[in-house]
Amino acid sequence: MQKIRVAIIEDNATARSTIRSHLLTIGNLEVSSFSTGNELKGALRKQNFEILIFDFNLGQKRNGVEWVQLLRQNQFIRPSTGIIFLTADRLPQTIGQIIDVHPDVLLIKPYTISSLRRALKHYLDYREQAAHALESLDSEQYDSAIGQLTKLLSSGKYSKISADLEKLLARLLMQQSRYSEAVDIYRNVLEKSDKVLWAQWGKLKCQFLMGNWQDCQTSLDSMLGPLLTRDKAFEWLACLSFEQAAYDTAEFYLDHIKDSQLSLPATRLKSLTYQKQNRVIESIDLYQKKREYNRSTKERFDEFTFELAEFYLSIAQNSPPHNRAESLLQARKLVGVASRSQNDLQSRQRHDFLLAHSYVLEEELDKARALTAQEHMTTFSRSPANTLITAALVYNALGETERAAELFDTVRNKNEFSELPSEYQTLQSQLLSAEKNTGMAQSRGEKYNEQGQQLFIEQSFQKALEAFYHALQLQPAMPAFALNMLQTMLMEGQSSYRNVTTVKLAEIINNSELSPSNAQRFARLQATYPQINSSDGEPPPAASDS
Incomplete structure (x- = not known):
């Protein structure tokens, strides 16, 4: 039987050695140990591990949760990889952070070795029974994995691991x-x-992805009290408000979280709420504060420095060409600081694309083209979404619109699997802005509409709704897109989807010039679903620019 590869990530040498020695007695385990996340990342370039055991606090570095998020986002670990967390920190915020990444096991110190062995044996039992489903998950055969898990649960034989299944x-x-x-x-x-x-x-999250925001609101209201769920509930509420263009309300919810406790995506979301209200100085101050909070944690400090550099580039992009010099100077300084101690491919690529973007904004296209011609600039399998968006902006400016569109598609696909609500919301907002700024709104809107039509034919109505929604965000005045979305919502029995309602869509269509075939289709929908003809008590219009 092939051994199960386990990696221990613990900065304390004694604790690392103790855990390793006890795991070796369980049998059929091949145990490796690392003192930092960077050591683990280096090993993952050469091999995979079936189980990762993280301590939450890893010294003056990223914590265990941040490493799990990074490794997942950049595809260093497989979807089936088991995550076990150990922590001595009982603070609700810490436990909440760990739960956010859906660990398979969480043990709070002081735990006994017998409790660690018991938890690991339980997980190994689950992993053995679900082996075929986990293999299907890694090979992206999702329907097969779902079928296998359903069969295991319906058999009634696995009550001890039923919750895991x-x-x-x-x-x-x-x-x-x-x-x-x-x-x-x-x-x-x-x-x-x-x-x-x-x-x-x-x-x-299901309610959110279904666009069922009324139920989302009800669920979140019940989570604002318990400390374990409070901060994340405020993040969710801020996301709902942001997409409805209620930026002051989004800011109000985020103000309930201490700036020092804001995650990177939540910081980005708060910065965007300031930007939408033309409060540039407060955005800069927020990023500067986060840099100071994290000055002793190099990776986190560098991450916020990159974020601030990107913000200065966005200021330059939205300024007249003759008024960009100061913002570009600040951006280049920050990019240099952030990449000074970073030597991995992803950081180098991020640095060079940000630099290339600054050249584009100065209309120094030859310099930008020279940077993008380097070998490390063409591999995107592990690039973070922010880098992909910057790369798309650069390639579009260099006339490579097809390549830019492919990168936008990659970002959209990555964002579907975002674990954190603020990460999902900020990337969606940044992607939408980038698609518009590149002049690709029409072509991208048409592409999403075509995808939605194909998904509608396949009766994948929820996926179709998402595609039509993106199309409508890019071209809110396009009646054909509104009609397609309206028909899909009616077929699904939904009166609302995110900030879009059937009545408001009907109003948009009523006030638009339709082709004869679309006019006939709309008339049939009005006759079949008379409720769309009344606007009593409906919320405000859809299709915001957020």
Whole structure:
């Protein structure tokens, strides 16, 4: 039998050695140990691990949660990789952060070695029974994995690991946009115990992705009290407000979280709320504060420095060419600071694309082209979404619009699997702005509309709704897109999707000039669904620029 590869990431040498020695007695495990996340990342370039055991605090570095997020986003670990967390920190904010990354096991110190062995044996039992489903997950055969898990659960033989199987099944159903089925699982779990956090957040995320914001609001209201869920609930509420262009309300919710406790995506979201209200100085001050808070944590300091550099570039992009010099100077200084001690490919690539973008904004296209011609600038499999957006802006300016469009597609696909609400919202906003700034709004809108039509034919209505929604965001005055979205919502029995309602879509269509075929289609919908002809009590219009 092939051994299961386990990696321990613990900065304390004694603790690392103790955990390793006890794991070796379990048998059939090949155990490696690392003192930092960077050491693990280097090893992952050469091999995979089936299980990662993280300590939350890793000294003056990124914490364990940040490393899990980074490794997942940049595809250093497989979807099936097991995550086990150990922590001595009992603060609700810390436990909440760990739960956000959906660990398979969480042990709070002081734990006994017997409890560690017991938890690991339970996880190994689950992993053995779900082996075929996990293999299908890694090979992106999601329907096969769902079928295998459903069969295991319906057999009734695996009651001890049923919660683990349900958790994985619900996650896969959500990824396949089968939200109603996933919600049923989460509700069944919560009926047995309403304190199961992974089920609470899973249900909420399904409601969000279905565009069912009324239920989202109800769920979030119940999470504002408990310390374990409070900060994240405020993040979710800020996201809902942001997409409805209620930027002052989004800021109000984020103000309930201490600036020192804001995650990187939440900081980015708060900065965007300032920008939308033309409060540039406050955006800069927020990033500067976050840099100071994290000066002793080099990786985090560099990350916020890159973010501030990107913000200065966005200021330059939105300024007249003759008024860009100061913003570009600040951006280049910051990019140099952020990359000074970074020697991995992703940081180098991010540095060079930001520099290339600064040359584009100075109309020094030859310098930008020379930077993009380097070998490390053409590999994007592990590039973060921010780098991909910057690269798309650069390639579009250099006349490579097809390549830019491909990168936009990659960002959209990456964002579908974002774990954090603020990360999803900020990337969606940045992507939408980039698609408009490149002059590609029309072509991108048409592409999303075509995707939606194909998904509608396949009766994948939730995926179709998402595609039509993106099309409408890019071209809010296009009646054909509004009609396609209206028909899909009616077929799904939804009166609203995010900040779009059927009545408001009907109003947009009513006030637009339609082709004869679309006019006939709209008349049929009005006759079949008379409720769309009344605007009583409906919320404000859809299709914001957020």
